[in-house]
Amino acid sequence: MTYGPLLSDIESAAESLKPHIGHTPLEFSQHLSDLLGSRVMLKMENLQRTGSFKIRGATYRLSRLSEEERSHGVVAASAGNHAQGVALAARELGIPATIFMPLGVPVPKLLSTRGYGAEVVLEGETVETPLRLAKEFAERTGAIFIPPYDHRDVIVGQGTLGLEIMADAPDVETVIMGIGGGGLIAGVAAAIKEKAAASGRTVRIIGVQAENAAPFPVSLEAGTPVEVVTRPTIADGIYVARPGDVPFEIIRDLVDEVVTVSDDDIARAIVTLLERAKVVVEPAGAVGVAAIMAGKIHASGTAVVILSGGNIDPMLLQRVVAHGLAASGRYMTIRIPLPDRPGQLSRVSEIVSQAGANVVEVQHTRHGQGLQISQVSLQISVETRGEEHKELTLRALRDGGFAPVVINE
Template sequence: MLTFEDVLAAQDRVSATARHTPLDYSHTFSAMTGADVHLKLELFQRTGSFKIRGATNRIATLSEAEQDAGVVTASAGNHAQGVALAATRIGVDSTIVMPEHAPISKVRATRNYGGEVELSGQDYDAAAERAHEIERAEGKTYVHAFDDWQVMAGQGTIGLEIAEDLPGVDTVVVPIGGGGLISGIATALKGKVDDVRVVGVQAEGAASVADSLQKGEVVARDSVETIADGIATRKVGEKTFEVIQERVDEVVTVSDSEIAVALTTLLERGKTLAEGAGAVPLAAVLEERFDYADDETIVPALCGGNIDLNMLTNVIMRGLVETGRYLKLRTVLKDRPGALERLVEVLTEYDANIYAIEHDRTSRDIAMNDAEVELDLETRGHDHVATIIDGLEDAGYEVEILV
């Protein structure tokens, strides 16, 4: 079992490479929740993720022969960058297998840090199978992304920093993929702070821990589907599951829509960019997925900021839709002069700002003398959306909401 002493031992090794990241009080999220919210901004870490900590600690403990043989790992992106940088810093060759559809930005960054990248498989688990083939064929040391005591100990140094910067912390909220991060943080906090609560959060589309805890053994999902690619694993680790059972107080889930709202709110109000997995703890706090008291001191651990720009565009759009800030609708007009102008006048009356209009006379779904119109609208919330829809229907339009 991972011990508090393991995390303390990792601190000196990790501090040579990783930054002590900020712990900032958030007026915005404290006001929104009624709690005393402090954001652990691990997304400002080197490589943009906490993974550099565990990778550094693991590679620092390799024997000379293991260092000469090199290391291999599998990763959706953040662990890849951590291993590549940690290995390059001490002159160790690294091979990283990433899923075929890993974000381009993470693939490029891993190569820039000195790692040799191979793309294989549809998800992390498939990539891991290929990485183990390389391990056996070439005699490299496999650096597991999470199910390794030294990796967990390295990640746990985040917990030591939280305890140092905020000794009165009541609850720390941590994302769970394979479980290495929360195992390390929980071990550090439970060894350092009295009566601290550790809450784990998974994306609904990759939530294996709740079933595993209920059955008392690791349960794997057949597949995963979530915008939080950093925690998109089919199952938690065997070693990490032991720690979670013993030291994590509660595990909850959030939907992709809730993650998108948290990410866009953090970006707009907190001026801070997180990736999907990084925003998961904040989503759990904002959606009150666990009970907390007014003025309770809560630390969401925002542990990753590496988001692909294409994904960011999609997530922002999802967040705007979920908060009533964007509306896409369809209606049908008579194909005659002034019909479109009249529609625009109605929208103007209800203060809808038009992003785009698509006007189509040729659709097979409408009558010969009709025209189909799709509109993208900027709106100011769900009440505003409802007012616009009611106004259009009162003016005689049949409206279909597309997004």
């Protein structure tokens, strides 16, 4: 290991961060414990200041700057959580901050970043453009560029979360969290592995990536960071094409396993956390729960899942909830061609009602969609109790002489 011991640095960082961050709670989840077959605790970092763990690494990195460096200000590029962390840390340490963000950044994250006092520059369709502009700004002005994960100080700051887990769940045997560039899991793994080893124990560290943006499995197999082709994912907070160089070295040595989950898995996890834990978690923060629900995790003893952030755009949350319910077989939109004569809508409603399902929206039209002159199209959104009940409802409609087509799968 060339990165050297980290635990002493993380413990020192924890002391320096006490005035700036909260010690987030650890909550028991009976539902997830039943699914996993062992005790599951949720580390509620979604309740952290700025709504994510990013404030830890950002604050510690900024606190290490010299007076000369602080006088030039700091600059960062981010679509959300890193931006907010740097902005708040800069305000509390009295450092000017400039944040470059893409044009499509969610409005709540934009307003929060500005609200923390940073100057925000909107440019580019993806985060690559803000990243390039931020580095050019640093070269032009002398401002210190603050990377989101690829720096030792950032990793040390994020590792303070691991110390909290060890303090609140000393019997922990498995820790599960999402991976983007790798800063969080590198810091947490370093803190927990060294802390556990000192008492003769071992703790497994499991990372979770969105399957549409998962460079770590390939990189770990290759033994070096590898850039992969990505596809869109709702987990924008961990959307990266290549691991960070600094965290990768730590992850390669200390992380036991990396698994992937689909967007459907993530959507189901967000709905479950809303319903069962009564908490709002962003997609990137819910991937650990998604992995448990998808059967990707096997653990004994106490497992801790880090809910790393809660900054989700309300409009996205609305779409994710609908998608999550559909993915769980609890909500479907179906289209049914009907003969254009009285009583057909009433017949469909009666069949759905007798099947025990609930119609929540109806659209009835005589135009378009390849209809014959003698036909109308009925589109209904139906609430069901799960996959079995969904299929029972569809079968009842077919037995009634109709041809329903599910259109939201």
